[in-house]
Amino acid sequence: MSEGQPAPAEVTTLPVAAVLVDMPLPHLDKPFDYAVPDSMLGTAVPGSRVRVRFAGRLVDGFVLERRAGSDHPGRLAALVRVTSPEPVLTPEVAALCRAVADRWVGSCSDVLRLAVPARHARVEKAEQPEPPQVGAASPAAPPVSAADATAWQAYQGGTELVGALAGRRAGPGAGPRAVWTAAPGEDWPARWAELAAATLFAGQGTVLVVPDQHDLARVSAAMRTRLGPESFVSLSADLGPAERYRRFLSVSRGQVRVVVGTRAACYAPVADLGLVGIWDDGDDLHCEPHAPYPHSRDVLLLRAHLAQCAAVVGGWARTAEGQRLVSRGWARDVVPHREALRARAPRVVTADDDVAVARDSAGAAARLPHVAFTAVREALARDEPVLVQVPRRGYRAGLSCASCRAPARCPVCSGSLQQASSHALPACGWCGRPAADWTCSRCGSQRCRYAVLGTARTVEELGRAFPQVPVRQSVSPHVLAAVPGEASLVVATPGAEPATAAGYGACLLLDAWLLLGMPGLRAGEETLRRWLGAAAQVRPSGSGGTVVVSADPSVRQVQALVRWDPQWAAARELEERQELRFPPAAALVSLTGTAAAVAELVEVSEVERSTPGVELLGPVVTGEAGESERMLVRAPLAGLSAVAAALRGGQGMRSARKARDAVRVQVDPYDLL
DNA sequence: TCAATCCGTATC
């Protein structure tokens, strides 16, 4: 049914429909059988939307499949009506939603809300006259040209990846899987378009997920160039209901085989899926803010596994999760060849605390590391723009060592230390133990403190130091797409760096120690990700491109930036997580709710007995009023599905017995890590 | 003896 044609005749005679009702209660999260009245035999097809009577109420649901009979011992109720015969929920996506609900301890109907956009009747009708173009195959696959593989020659394993995608035959057998580190200055949207073109050449479709609108615009432009405007769609939440449904239909009806989009595009019903891809999987925009809070990378990897298709995880940087795919042999490393790096990478220098004091005409002083001052002056003299990356406002720095600035961690469970008030003792944010006699594990100091942001002043002073140069700001929500290639100071928050045709002449990464001291275990990874994202926009060292980072050169992330070796840093990061038993080397699930509710869930789910090696951490009091508390369940990675199943069972029991307060369950809670 | 109510269980 990949072409959206009517269901085969034998299906339309089956008198029973398995329906997934839109009911978020965990214990009702399974299909129910309904009798299909004769009048609906042809329209209540698998994937269609129906209305049924359920527990005395009229509710919406999806037909999962049609069956000859039912195992249900009682009499079947009849479908009330078919809301729409359009098969919007394909079997592949239905199975994906089930797997996502299982893995993230949620209900299938919650996931379906993310996966299938709201119906828009007018659009559905207007787009209807779609003649069954027999023989006229879906838009001709563009020939995969030698040019598609050329740019990939800069990467170890790159040519093989493109070749494997293009040469794959439909059918069983997993496709190629890769974790791709983009070379500095890379035209990454064009590279994705080439991967999609290669997959299309093999007769298969692609789903590519990017963090935000700006990246989506870039990838869409590249797809338009490579594949033509009719061969792909971009899907995002802010399209509006009509346009969103129109584009979704063009995919589910098999008219378009390539989808690019943000989070929800993970579930796009691309026919004969050949490749799933994600760009910049370290960006927290890939974390779904609605229950059950799945991460796009993990949804896509699950989908690749279920559909046996190819998967590519790409970015300037690499997450510990991405590295794990490589280290356990599931995916191949696709990284720039040494020569490519030499030719394309900017020079990276570290700035010590040696500060130059420049004075403008009014005599105001700017404090700036000497090498930074020099790099800016030289780039401006060449009439090139200079990028200054500043931390996003609102970042709360964490407790860190007062002398060496290493993040302060709990000596027992390695959680981040926090301080409820300025007079309170620091305590662990995970297990709640007070850390009265804290000692820095790196330098032995016994004092810790909160880091303070001081960026605004630095930028202001920079502007004063170079008064003749325009200062352009690219800070959300006023993000600049591009800036002209002329002398200017461009101040941008991470991820909001404007493009500039020939690249920046210099880039300043200031207050680095402050970013590295952010709470949570992603501080190091996240800092390097931001640095690489900015530094990748700088001209090669051969053209004078210079990146200045104000941090201790012995810090791992600084070394990785200097050598442009994100995979090395990710491998170290992963080793550390293994030692500390953090994700992705261990499963971590947080349970949040009232003290009684959390305790009850732990009790009835028997999560402690679900798999060997489970640990319960906490509880800690959370929320401003201290009204709720949180417990963490930690287990060896192999035990995640058992832990998830136990918690799902427990949630089911609690909801069946009408327990008063709900418990929020989050698997690998990003904001905590 | 019958109704009103409570609790537990199923929801096709």
Add this chain to the structure above:
DNA sequence: ATACGGATTGAC
């Protein structure tokens, strides 16, 4: 969630 059934309670 609702809806139903069986047990329980209370008043005639």
